Amino acid sequence: MTDRIPVRRALISVSDKSGLVELAQALAGQGVELVSTGGTAMQLRDAGLAVRDVADLTGFPEMMDGRVKTLHPAVHGGLLALRDEPSHREAMAAHGIGAIDLLVVNLYPFEATVAAGAAYDDCIENIDIGGPAMIRAAAKNHAHVAVVTDPEDYPPLLEALAAGGTDLAFRKRLAQIAYERTAAYDAAVSGWMAGAIGEATPRRRALAGRLAQPLRYGENPHQAAAFYTDGSARPGVATARQWQGKELSYNNINDTDAAYELVAEFGPDTPACAIIKHANPCGVARGATLAEAYARAYDCDRTSAFGGIVALNRTLDGETARAISEIFTEVVIAPDADDDAKAVFAGKKNLRLLMAGGLPDPAAQGEVFRQVAGGFLVQSRDAGRIARADLRVVTAKQPTEAQLDDLLFAWTVAKHVKSNAIVYARDVATVGIGAGQMSRIDSTRIGRRKAEDMAEALGLARPPTEGAVVASDAFFPFADGIEALAEAGAVAVIQPGGSMRDEEVIAAADRLGLAMVFTGQRHFRH
Template sequence: MAGHPDRVAPKRALLSVSDKTGLIEFARALTDRGVTVLTTGGSKKLLSDAGIPVTEVADVTGFPEIMDGRVKTLHPKVHGGLLAVRHEASHVKAMADHGIEPIDILVVNLYPFEATVARGADYDETIENIDIGGPAMIRAAAKNHAYLTVVVEPADYEKVLSEIDQGGVTFATRKTLAAKAYARTGAYDAAISNWFAGVLGGETGDFVAFGGKLAQEMRYGENPHQWARFYRTMESRPGVSTATQLQGKVLSYNNINDTDAAFELVAEFGSATPAVAIIKHANPCGVALGKTLLEAYEKALLCDPVSAFGGIVALNQTLDAETAKKIVEIFTEVIIAPSATDEAIAIVGAKKNLRLLVTGGLPDPKAPGLSTKTVAGGLLVQSRDNGVVTEADLKVVTKRQPTAQEMADMLLAFKVAKHVKSNAIVYVKDGATAGIGAGQMNRRDSARIAAIRAAEAAEGAGLPGSLATGSVVASDAFFPFADGLEEAIAAGATAAIQPGGSMRDDEVIAAADKAGIAMVFTGMRHFRH
């Protein structure tokens, strides 16, 4: 960048922050180094009370804060001091003509919009927490980083002071902080625009923006040759991003992805009945309900104990000691639950690498939200799959009506199928998955794979036949031909749940009637790619 100094030793700083963490110490350090400190309302009171000499911005601009603080820094004496090109003669003359003094450091962090939304503030309060002057100053300072330093969070105070002590803030640091500043205002604007989208019904419109704050640097991504970082958005949904990690190694990219999948699945069952989901590579390998968490875990593990090795275990209730003892018998990567007893925490603690996360609650499967996926040169954005099917939504299409147990198992199976990669086939018996077929290119192969898993699970447990015998089967989308359903019937399914809507529905229904099984249509598809 032509004309920029390598180091800038600051003479004048403007501090205007909402998050006042470390502000007193930073301001005192600046004044000790001979820097004049300008500030605004709340920051001025804090610093003045601490005995730090400061000048209020209103005394510089000659204009008071007005409109309940909405207008205080939007003034040429502020923005001129931020934007002036110091080696440009016309800019220097304009400063002299209008009594504008340069600002060498800008410290601004923004009104807590994200936190305001997260705590459920009403519309008017949320609007008042949209910062205007802050982003304007940040963007101005970041643009003119050739001559000044912009700081948007307290974590950077120490580095700035260290460089001042070495003769001035370097251009490399000013450039890095400018990039960070634009990312911060970009994330802030994204939070606001997406909040508005939610207010307007969830659709994002002609433009869309996404942003987040760095939560974790990772050793690598899905594979060792890929770099990765984890960013948190403003969404306060209980889950892996908001959880407290009580113990264990740092979560990896794959851990976070799989743990999210596990907890979103187990949340489908609420908290009234104990439920456990075991996930491997973002697909469930066992899901069950039980009278206790221990019973639910044992039933879930029975479905596919081979795949459960090195998996993620999600629970919908407080992790207790008995369940913890059972889970740690095999190698497990992560346990996530709303809470955990002290005894359970101690049991898990004996496995130093096993991560234990507590969330304080369950995410609402019906809540709106957005999901995104990148493609070359674009973003695919859709609403979260928050569709929930109840018994009242089901239409019996066969001659035989399902039994009460079949109905309960079908609803469970369809909830699980919603979280299985398409094409998804799920067998369920007595409140537990009996076999899961995921991610195949045709539904018949998924039915076959699920049946193989069910037979292997029975053999491994020393049980006769297959777990799928007497089960129900769920399909995430309609059966395009009868062959997929016929595979499920051959595996032992006595009832089926599927969306319906195929051109060959009559053929599929006829196959069900011929076999004497019950079948219901949901009218809702759950593709998951």
């Protein structure tokens, strides 16, 4: 006794034509009757294959610009009928409904249409109706019908048919894949439409992704993990081409994303580098060249940079690659890399080089998800940005033009540091970073200590915090933070403002001779 079912009739209707002719030729070679629609049928006929139109089954032509062609009992009865149920067989015989043993369907390219920035009406026309309906019907009846929704499943399908037919385990797996596809499709449509009509908090929210890479483990070896892509065109770790190195790990992907999103804040005009460790920057700088930007970022915290992620905002060149290769680095990501850089890294087999093809737009809208017990949180991406015109000087002392440059630079970096965040910067380079502390004063002290440790290691005559500016991702609740910054040698501070004790904090800055500007914008990052 076997649960293998031979295929006598297959309905094929696909948007993605890859592998189509080869599949149909193999089916026809096994005596399978081919039924098809529209462009699929035309391509099969052009290949010399005998194809029966769906209209022959239904008795109705395709109509309404193809919106109606498969929504008919002759199709859905052929997919849904239980072959071992007498009443179903009687109904099929009474109404002239033939069994469909195999359904091969992939859907209108809705996700690609949206990603291409198509107009609303074009997106609507790319919402498939008949395809999902047939897929769901065939998947429900997997006891008798095989359904294939992805060209990558053509080879195992043909192997099964060559062995005498599809078995139940294989059909179950195909059905599960089919429901994945329709669920992801509906998620894409509902998510797009919520955005199109300005619905920020839809009543129900669905998430979908396509498996890009099974991962060896998650944050720790005892955690299972995988990497999924959402189909968006945002340049970054998901879209990048990996030139060399072993597969990325869960932590590599997370940290690389953090690094590239940070360096993208500076755009492509001025060379910039960000070095990330555990999703926090340990050094960020701009420079006249990429090599200079990297060297200045590295000098912020050489200890933490070991085994870190390096992100660059321009094409990686050989000089910069040689500097990076002097220490162990996990991943380097840049828009591109020249042949010289690739040759340098070729000797570092374990270093992953990713080329993203562009920079993500830091001002673009998007959503961030975080799971909690019993649900998940959704918020818009922190696309907040400020310019000089947005700053409000609140102290008697005015910052200089150079200090304003440093303040805006430090503020940009602080946006990407885990709260509570304190960033010391000088000459558009970080010199000390305090991240992720429960108390802001502790972040202030840690950033100073790191700067002093680095100064000692480099043999500097004075700590880099002397003459530096400081950014705080949120307001200072007490004057003690300002006092600690002044003690470290800082000369100017940028912060959101908004504390109940703002007057006390401003008075402390005036007393200690610091310039202070308020942004009116907070950048918590948890």
